[in-house]
Amino acid sequence: MNTDSLFSPFKHKSLNLRNRIVMAPMTRSFSPGGIPTDGVAEYYEKRAAGEVGLILSEGTVIGRPSSSNDPNVPHFYGEQALNGWKNVIDGVHSAGGSMGPQIWHMGVMNNHHSGWVPEVPFEGPSGLNNPELENGRSMSESDIADTIAAFGKAAADAKRLGFDCVEIHGAHGYLIDQFFWEATNLRKDIYGGATLAERSRFATEVIREVRRQVGDDFAVIIRLSQWKATAYTNKLARTPQEMELWLNLLADAGADIFHCSQRRFWEPEFEGSDLNFAGWAKKLTGKPTITVGSVGLTGEFLAAFQGESSDPSSLDELIRRFDRGDFDLVAVGRPLLADPQWVKKIHEGRTNELKGFTREALAELV
Numbered sequence: 520m521n522t523d524s525l526f527s528p529f530k531h532k533s534l535n536l537r538n539r540i541v542m543a544p545m546t547r548s549f550s551p552g553g554i555p556t557d558g559v560a561e562y563y564e565k566r567a568a569g570e571v572g573l574i575l576s577e578g579t580v581i582g583r584p585s586s587s588n589d590p591n592v593p594h595f596y597g598e599q600a601l602n603g604w605k606n607v608i609d610g611v612h613s614a615g616g617s618m619g620p621q622i623w624h625m626g627v628m629n630n631h632h633s634g635w636v637p638e639v640p641f642e643g644p645s646g647l648n649n650p651e652l653e654n655g656r657s658m659s660e661s662d663i664a665d666t667i668a669a670f671g672k673a674a675a676d677a678k679r680l681g682f683d684c685v686e687i688h689g690a691h692g693y694l695i696d697q698f699f700w701e702a703t704n705l706r707k708d709i710y711g712g713a714t715l716a717e718r719s720r721f722a723t724e725v726i727r728e729v730r731r732q733v734g735d736d737f738a739v740i741i742r743l744s745q746w747k748a749t750a751y752t753n754k755l756a757r758t759p760q761e762m763e764l765w766l767n768l769l770a771d772a773g774a775d776i777f778h779c780s781q782r783r784f785w786e787p788e789f790e791g792s793d794l795n796f797a798g799w800a801k802k803l804t805g806k807p808t809i810t811v812g813s814v815g816l817t818g819e820f821l822a823a824f825q826g827e828s829s830d831p832s833s834l835d836e837l838i839r840r841f842d843r844g845d846f847d848l849v850a851v852g853r854p855l856l857a858d859p860q861w862v863k864k865i866h867e868g869r870t871n872e873l874k875g876f877t878r879e880a881l882a883e884l885v
């Protein structure tokens with residue numbers, strides 16, 4: 520297995536990466552009261568020391584009263600939390616790494632298993648998490664305006680603290696995706712509509728505000744998925760034409776890089792071609808893309824939450840697609856959660872030292 524191409528540098532605006540491997544954003548819930556601890560900073564610094572090209576932080580929530588359903592998910596607002604993040608980025612830079620926070624608003628959620636709830640009800644386009652779960656309220660126009668401003672503020676803070684880029688979480692059935700999805704966006708105003716293009720208005724306004732706050736030269740990534748946590752086989756864009764319209768609206772608003780979330784990177788997006796989501800996104804927009812999903816592992820991540828373990832697997836198919844030019848960067852989740860040295864081991868060909876993934880790895884920060 521020749522992995523040399525994955526170890527070529529990548530440059531785009533503010534991003535200057537030593538290789539093509541990205542640590543995927545992974546919620547760890549080890550930030551009590553929303554404040555990233557020294558342990559969190561050490562966790563990321565170890566990945567930088569282990570040669571990860573770009574670290575994307577776990578989802579970190581913007582300053583809205585019900586942007587989170589978990590008291591241990593880090594905030595990206597407030598002095599204490601931002602001081603914690605400053606500690607994180609300084610540690611990552613001292614170890615030669617690059618990093619961006621994944622800024623997040625969860626939208627309408629299930630209540631946390633601990634019974635903790637935010638001070639005000641969850642908010643979303645229509646109070647729905649999915650067609651079966653209503654657990655919040657529909658956002659007013661002023662809620663929407665404040666939320667867009669809070670995304671912008673978080674992005675400005677990311678730049679001010681010294682991060683190398685910012686990623687907007689537009690995937691997996693959370694707030695921005697609740698606007699995209701027709702099953703959770705029943706609005707009759709300018710933020711709703713029968714087409715995906717119409718339902719993209721909220722996302723484009725978020726991206727425009729983020730871009731306005733960070734300027735032209737700071738890299739802005741948007742993470743998208745067709746699937747939802749409650750609907751694995753969902754397609755927001757059912758044809759390449761619909762996808763082209765959707766992604767180009769986001770690109771025109773100011774998105775630089777598309778992070779195309781799949782559970783298995785080798786699955787084709789549309790019939791008649793083996794291109795995956797990242798492959799199509801690159802072809803349709805000409806923008807750099809990030810692929811993700813079971814890279815180097817036999818099983819996918821949602822099954823891992825149910826206790827299914829995964830073994831290391833070959834990178835040959837990934838490299839075939841990468842060398843063909845389908846995508847520019849490759850995000851890796853669970854292997855890096857379990858092993859800070861994963862990238863270094865791949866680089867040095869120490870494949871016999873690679874570990875699999877079991878749910879137990881979630882219990883602590885290693």
Ligand SMILES: Cc1cc2nc3c(=O)[nH]c(=O)nc-3n(C[C@H](O)[C@H](O)[C@H](O)COP(=O)(O)O)c2cc1C
Binds near residue numbers: 851
């Ligand atoms: C523990 C855990 C937490 C996750 N949290 C997030 C998150 O905060 N934001 C996000 O966009 N994706 C999240 N994901 C999805 C990952 O970023 C990634 O897309 C997924 O794990 C597939 O990659 P993998 O097969 O390499 O693990 C999470 C995944 C795991 C395993």
